[in-house]
Amino acid sequence: MSQHHILALFNNFDEAEAAVAELRASTIKGFSFDDLIMKSPIEHPEVESVLGERSANVQWFTLFGALFGGITAFTLIAGSQGNFFAQLKGGKPIIPIPADLVLTYEMFILGGVYITVLGFLICAGLPARRSKLYSSNVSEDQVGLLVKVEASAAATIKSIFTKHQALEIQEEAGK
Amino acid sequence: MSVSNMLENWSKFRHMHPVDDKPHEEYKWAMSIDLDACSGCNACSVACYAENNLPVVGKQKFDAGQQMHWMRIERYWDDDGREFPDQGAQFLPMLCQQCEAAPCETVCPVGATNHTADGLNSQVYNRCIGSRYCSANCPFKVRYFNWYDYPTTDNVWPAEMTQQLNPDVTVRGKGVMEKCTFCVQRLERAKNNARTEGRLVHDGEVQTACQQACPTGAITFGNLVEPESKIARQWAHQQVELAARDKQAKDEQEGGSDLRGYRIFEELRAYPSVMYLERVRESAI
Amino acid sequence: MEKDIRESIEWAKINGDVLKSLESPRPLFWVILVVALSMFGVGVGCEVYQYQIGMGVANLNNPQVWGLYIATFIFWIGMSHSGTLLSAILHLMHADWRKPIYRFAEAMTTFSLMTAGLFVMVHLGRLWQFYYAVPYPNERWVWPNFQSPLLWDAMAIFTYLSSSVIFLFIGMIPDLAICRDHLHPGWRKKLYTVLALGWEGTDRQWRNFRVTYLTVACFLIPLAVSVHSIVASDFAMSQQPGWHVTSFPPYFVAGALYSGCAAIITLFVILRYVFKFEEYMTLPILKKIVRLTFAIAMVWTYLNAVEFASVWYSHDEASKAVLIQKATGIYAPFWWMMNFCGSVVPFVMMIKRFQTSIPVMFAVSLLLNLGMWLERWMIVSPTFSHGYYPYLWDNNQWPTLVQWGIVFGSFGWFTLLFMGFCKLFPSVSMYEVKEMVYHRSLANKHVEQSLTMNVNELEEKGAH
Numbered sequence: 038m039s040q041h042h043i044l045a046l047f048n049n050f051d052e053a054e055a056a057v058a059e060l061r062a063s064t065i066k067g068f069s070f071d072d073l074i075m076k077s078p079i080e081h082p083e084v085e086s087v088l089g090e091r092s093a094n095v096q097w098f099t100l101f102g103a104l105f106g107g108i109t110a111f112t113l114i115a116g117s118q119g120n121f122f123a124q125l126k127g128g129k130p131i132i133p134i135p136a137d138l139v140l141t142y143e144m145f146i147l148g149g150v151y152i153t154v155l156g157f158l159i160c161a162g163l164p165a166r167r168s169k170l171y172s173s174n175v176s177e178d179q180v181g182l183l184v185k186v187e188a189s190a191a192a193t194i195k196s197i198f199t200k201h202q203a204l205e206i207q208e209e210a211g212k
Numbered sequence: 213m214s215v216s217n218m219l220e221n222w223s224k225f226r227h228m229h230p231v232d233d234k235p236h237e238e239y240k241w242a243m244s245i246d247l248d249a250c251s252g253c254n255a256c257s258v259a260c261y262a263e264n265n266l267p268v269v270g271k272q273k274f275d276a277g278q279q280m281h282w283m284r285i286e287r288y289w290d291d292d293g294r295e296f297p298d299q300g301a302q303f304l305p306m307l308c309q310q311c312e313a314a315p316c317e318t319v320c321p322v323g324a325t326n327h328t329a330d331g332l333n334s335q336v337y338n339r340c341i342g343s344r345y346c347s348a349n350c351p352f353k354v355r356y357f358n359w360y361d362y363p364t365t366d367n368v369w370p371a372e373m374t375q376q377l378n379p380d381v382t383v384r385g386k387g388v389m390e391k392c393t394f395c396v397q398r399l400e401r402a403k404n405n406a407r408t409e410g411r412l413v414h415d416g417e418v419q420t421a422c423q424q425a426c427p428t429g430a431i432t433f434g435n436l437v438e439p440e441s442k443i444a445r446q447w448a449h450q451q452v453e454l455a456a457r458d459k460q461a462k463d464e465q466e467g468g469s470d471l472r473g474y475r476i477f478e479e480l481r482a483y484p485s486v487m488y489l490e491r492v493r494e495s496a497i
Numbered sequence: 498m499e500k501d502i503r504e505s506i507e508w509a510k511i512n513g514d515v516l517k518s519l520e521s522p523r524p525l526f527w528v529i530l531v532v533a534l535s536m537f538g539v540g541v542g543c544e545v546y547q548y549q550i551g552m553g554v555a556n557l558n559n560p561q562v563w564g565l566y567i568a569t570f571i572f573w574i575g576m577s578h579s580g581t582l583l584s585a586i587l588h589l590m591h592a593d594w595r596k597p598i599y600r601f602a603e604a605m606t607t608f609s610l611m612t613a614g615l616f617v618m619v620h621l622g623r624l625w626q627f628y629y630a631v632p633y634p635n636e637r638w639v640w641p642n643f644q645s646p647l648l649w650d651a652m653a654i655f656t657y658l659s660s661s662v663i664f665l666f667i668g669m670i671p672d673l674a675i676c677r678d679h680l681h682p683g684w685r686k687k688l689y690t691v692l693a694l695g696w697e698g699t700d701r702q703w704r705n706f707r708v709t710y711l712t713v714a715c716f717l718i719p720l721a722v723s724v725h726s727i728v729a730s731d732f733a734m735s736q737q738p739g740w741h742v743t744s745f746p747p748y749f750v751a752g753a754l755y756s757g758c759a760a761i762i763t764l765f766v767i768l769r770y771v772f773k774f775e776e777y778m779t780l781p782i783l784k785k786i787v788r789l790t791f792a793i794a795m796v797w798t799y800l801n802a803v804e805f806a807s808v809w810y811s812h813d814e815a816s817k818a819v820l821i822q823k824a825t826g827i828y829a830p831f832w833w834m835m836n837f838c839g840s841v842v843p844f845v846m847m848i849k850r851f852q853t854s855i856p857v858m859f860a861v862s863l864l865l866n867l868g869m870w871l872e873r874w875m876i877v878s879p880t881f882s883h884g885y886y887p888y889l890w891d892n893n894q895w896p897t898l899v900q901w902g903i904v905f906g907s908f909g910w911f912t913l914l915f916m917g918f919c920k921l922f923p924s925v926s927m928y929e930v931k932e933m934v935y936h937r938s939l940a941n942k943h944v945e946q947s948l949t950m951n952v953n954e955l956e957e958k959g960a961h
Contacts, residue, residue: 075700078508078671079932080707093704099712112215117632117640119218119225127327127483128313129644132218132225136644139727140652146720147656150713154663157709161702164694173678175698176671178508178931183699277558277892286888306888315736321651322629323642339639341629342552342622344562345647349735351885353560357622359553386551387622477885480736 041191044170044207045198046179050081053180056201057088060184065193068186076171076181098156099149106148111141170207179204229327230312230455230483238412239330239403240454240485241394242436243420244446244473245305247491249430252303257283259425260307263395265381267362268369278359282392283307283422302491305422305431308333308354308392309476309484312454316346316355324389330403331436331485332394342387351477354391361386394433395420415441436485447473452487501594501781504938508931511777515923515930516679518772522920525771533912540906543899544619552622556897560889561881565900566620568874569907572756573613574654574728575749575869579757580606581661582721583789585714593936594785596929597777600672601768601919602761603665608914609760610658612907617651619903646730653724660720664713670696670706671928685921725753732876738815739823739880744807748800755797755839756869758790762862764915766855768924777925780853787852794843794865801839815885822883823875827893832875838868 047053053075061070075088115132118124125131158164168183175181186194191208198206218225260266260283267280283305290300314333317325324339325346347355362368363383377383380397384390402418415434423431434443436454447454450473451462459478462469472490547554557564580602587595618624630641630651641648673693680686696702726746733745742748765786769778808816823832842864851857882892918924 076698077700077703078698079928079935080703081932081935088700091700091704093708095705095708095712103716113632114643115225116215116218117638118643119221120638121323121640124323124640124642125229125327126314126317126642126644127229127311127333128231128315128481129318130226130228132222133644136649139649139723139730140643142723143649143652143656143720146660146716146723149716150656150660150663150720153709153712153716154667157667157705158694161705163696163702167695167697171697176675176678177512181698273553276553276556277561277894278553279559288888304888318642318644319646319735320642321645321647323640323645339629340623341626342624343620343647344622345645345731345735347559347562348881349737351736353884353886353889356559357557357562358551359557360551387624389622480885482736 041186041188042168042170042183042209043186043191043194043198044172044181044183045195045203046172046174046181046205047201048179048204050077050180052201052203053077053182056182056198056203059197059201060194061088063197065186065190068184068190068194072185074183076175076183078176078178078180093160095153095156095160098159099153102152102155103145103149105152107141107145109148110144111137114140170209172205172207174205231457236329236331236437238435238437240436241310241331241399242434242443242447242454242485242487243310243394243423244432244443244450244487244489246430246432246489247302247304248472248489249428250303250305250491251428252285252287252301253427254285255425255427256305256422256431257281257285259283259421260392262376263378263381263421264393265377265383267365267383268367268373269360269362270367273360280356280358280362280390282354282356282390284354304488304491306352306354307422307486308394309352309482309486310392310394312483312485313481315349315351315480315482319345319349321345330399332396332399333391334396335389335391335393337382337384337388337390340388342389344389346389351480351482355389356391358384358386358388358390412438415443447487449473450487450489454485455483457481500937501779501785502597502777502930502933502937504934504941506776506930506934508934511927511930511934512675512679514774514776515925515927516676518774518924519676519680519685519920519922523771526916526920529771529912530916533909533916536909537906537913538909540903540909543902543906547619547899547903548624554897555900556894558892558894560884560886560892561878561894563620563877563881564894565874565896565904566616568877569870569904570613570616570620571728571749571873571876572870573609573616573907573911574725575753575756575873576609576760576866577606577613577657577661577757578721578725578750578753579761580604580609581657581664581717582754583757583761585664585717585721588710588714589718593933594782596933597774597779597925598761598765598782598786599929600665600669600922600926601764601915601924603661603668604915604918604922604924605757605760605764606661607658607665608911608918610654610661611914612911614654614658615907615910617654646727646734649727650731653720653727657720657724660713660717664710664717666692667706667710667713668926668929669922670694671698672923672926674698675927676923722750725750737880737884738813739808739819739883740876741816742804742807744800744803748797748804751793751797751800752869752872755790755793756866758786758793759862759865759869762786762790762858763866766859766862768919769855772919772924774925777930780855783855783858784852787846787858790862790865791843791846794839794846798840798843801836819880819883823879826879826883826891828875828879828882831871832879835868835871835875838864839872842868 060073114137118132170183172181184194195206264282266282269279286304286306288302310333317327321343322339322341324336326334328334344357398418402413406413420433423433432443432446434441436444438444450471452460452473462471473487475484475487584595584599584603618627621627630648632641670693673689674696677689677693729745729749732740733742765778765783768774808820842861845851845861883890
């Protein structure tokens with residue numbers, strides 16, 4: 038069964054939103070709503086809400102990164118102080134807790150930030166090659182809807198897009 | 213491995229020297245300087261220059277405050293209206309106080325200055341990167357920085373003077389902090405000799421260069437751990453305790469103490485290893 | 498009330514205006530670049546000389562071991578605070594007027610941190626051995642001293658610099674995609690293609706982007722506060738009179754925000770003029786920054802007074818002596834000037850007429866930063882000339898041309914990096930200005946709707 042990619046560009050969010058709502062309500066054979074991707078020039082949580090619940094899991098990376106950074110820092114620092122026995126400082130113990138906590142705190146943040154960004158790249162699937170159906174208008178002022186459907190459903194989908202004043206519809210047959 | 217080491221020896225690593233640590237074993241080098249005997253002759257300072265290969269920086273750099281005298285003779289004048297030379301000069305030889313809890317040690321970013329097992333405040337020249345934080349945090353300002361590459365500078369050691377450089381002591385290049393070591397080269401030699409012979413260093417067996425050169429015998433030096441040594445007896449007699457917090461017990465008595473011994477800036481809790489005896493006190497500043 | 502931004506700006510025009518700033522520069526840009534380059538050249542010359550001969554050429558001496566290098570180091574660290582910290586705080590507070598100005602403010606953070614990093618190096622006596630301060634594994638198991646506030650500094654600056662760069666980069670990805678899509682082919686297009694990481698603005702990307710940006714912003718606020726607190730610890734954790742002050746960390750953080758805000762105003766004016774960003778860097782936004790700066794100036798003034806008071810009413814003779822010496826000794830002119838610039842000059846910002854006057858605010862922002870720079874100097878040097886030890890009192894070392902040259906050169910270096918950035922990357926966030934425009938027009942629509950509804954209701958009532 039051959040699959041078609043269809044990209045429709047809309048002039049504003051309202052039209053795109055209406056198109057999404059209709060697609061969501063409809064039951065077209067050979068089209069799954071999860072295969073709908075919305076491309077927009079700005080971050081827009083209200084519009085994304087019409088897509089329903091889609092997950093973002095970056096925060097778990099953050100939690101792991103921060104804990105990992107902090108624990109590693111304290112272990113490594115205190116461990117190296119313990120091993121470097123010649124480093125006695127009068128007036129302070131060899132492993133001074135307050136001083137080590139300062140560095141632990143810094144590493145806690147460092148780990149948090151780094152792993153969060155790693156998580157972002159993994160969750161957002163970046164870096165990636167751009168999909169073939171990409172219009173640079175999306176980075177200017179238009180909203181794009183990209184769907185993957187079976188060839189049989191393509192016409193129906195296209196008619197829905199046209200109904201909602203899509204400016205342009207690109208289509209590509211692919212696997 | 214490092215974690216298990218840490219857990220096994222946790223209590224050892226949490227000991228704070230010197231206040232709740234065990235005292236030094238075998239050796240704790242200490243000094244006392246009797247200011248009532250000091251005549252301000254500068255012999256100690258000269259001896260130090262000779263012993264420790266200190267660069268002679270010349271008039272201009274001395275004026276700029278870039279001199280390297282590990283042992284400096286400070287002059288204080290009476291402030292009672294008399295003119296020089298009747299102004300009543302008082303002298304104070306100042307050198308690194310080899311603090312037990314040295315403010316310089318904790319702030320060094322690379323750990324170039326540390327507390328040694330025999331109670332010295334060591335300076336590792338090779339490790340020093342010249343951040344000068346140690347000097348910034350020293351209450352006595354007895355640390356000297358190599359502002360120039362002195363060994364290669366002209367006239368620091370004129371031709372024949374190079375003959376008197378001490379082969380036991382390294383010369384320091386530019387960008388390194390240095391300070392009085394209590395003549396650590398002499399201490400090490402004495403300790404090695406003693407170890408070879410299976411004994412401890414006798415009292416009086418090792419002298420610092422300044423002590424050796426002092427014509428009035430104002431400087432006493434020795435091992436504070438050995439109770440019968442001259443230095444230990446002197447400290448005990450003056451009731452100056454090495455790890456006393458804030459004030460010595462004798463100073464806390466009503467009316468103060470008649471004893472002459474004190475350490476400079478005791479209230480900063482650096483626990484210096486040099487005891488001074490009377491003469492310059494606050495009244496003179 | 499005037500609007501922060503015109504809601505009817507076409508989105509394509511936003512792209513066009515900002516992208517234009519990346520293309521063939523105006524002659525003024527080249528003038529600035531050449532001036533900056535020659536300033537930097539002076540600094541490099543001085544540093545090479547100092548490296549060859551030794552730190553002595555800076556006329557530092559034995560009690561006076563730190564000088565302008567450390568003072569300027571703190572100045573640049575402080576300068577870095579406003580960009581990322583304010584951007585993060587305003588982001589969390591949904592203050593959308595930050596959107597046209599945050600990009601260059603964050604770039605300012607990054608570059609002033611890089612400049613500050615240079616001062617650490619310049620200051621070191623043996624800078625060829627600086628890697629000793631890095632905890633790298635080695636055969637002898639020799640480690641740096643983790644107790645030293647200087648090491649915390651190094652760690653904090655590394656964390657802050659890399660996190661700021663990441664924050665800046667993450668926030669710029671959608672804009673890089675715009676650059677990729679709309680610039681003419683060439684090496685820059687290739688660069689943007691790589692840096693944009695294949696961003697397409699899909700809902701999945703935006704969703705994760707939103708969470709990430711927010712999370713990193715959350716991390717950056719405590720981080721920025723900790724960084725300047727740690728810099729303050731260099732002094733507060735030492736034992737010296739005039740430095741050993743408990744209130745130093747908040748005092749430093751306030752001073753940092755203060756100088757950073759003043760620098761934002763300076764750069765705001767320059768960018769607005771050089772790149773013709775009048776449409777985005779509007780006067781109402783300037784007014785908002787000015788008000789913020791004034792508030793921070795008052796916080797700083799208060800903490801400054803607290804520091805003096807806590808020293809004055811303490812029983813610490815030595816600290817008191819340092820304070821008296823600051824006000825009456827050789828440093829007195831600078832000390833009074835610092836107080837004047839830091840606490841009196843900001844009152845100009847209270848006058849409404851001046852809040853949106855570009856020349857006045859430009860001059861004030863420069864004066865504020867002069868005051869802040871003097872503040873750092875007045876923290877560092879007086880303590881050395883009147884510390885604990887009486888024998889070394891009145892040891893006053895006037896910095897030589899070498900020190901001044903390197904300080905001077907650092908400004909050139911900063912300008913060089915900053916102007917380079919503005920030419921290579923969009924210094925106004927395009928996608929966020931679009932968001933701002935969109936949300937404002939949406940809000941307007943709601944207001945209009947409710948207004949017409951009210952009118953209709955009224956008419957209906959009237960009809961009855």
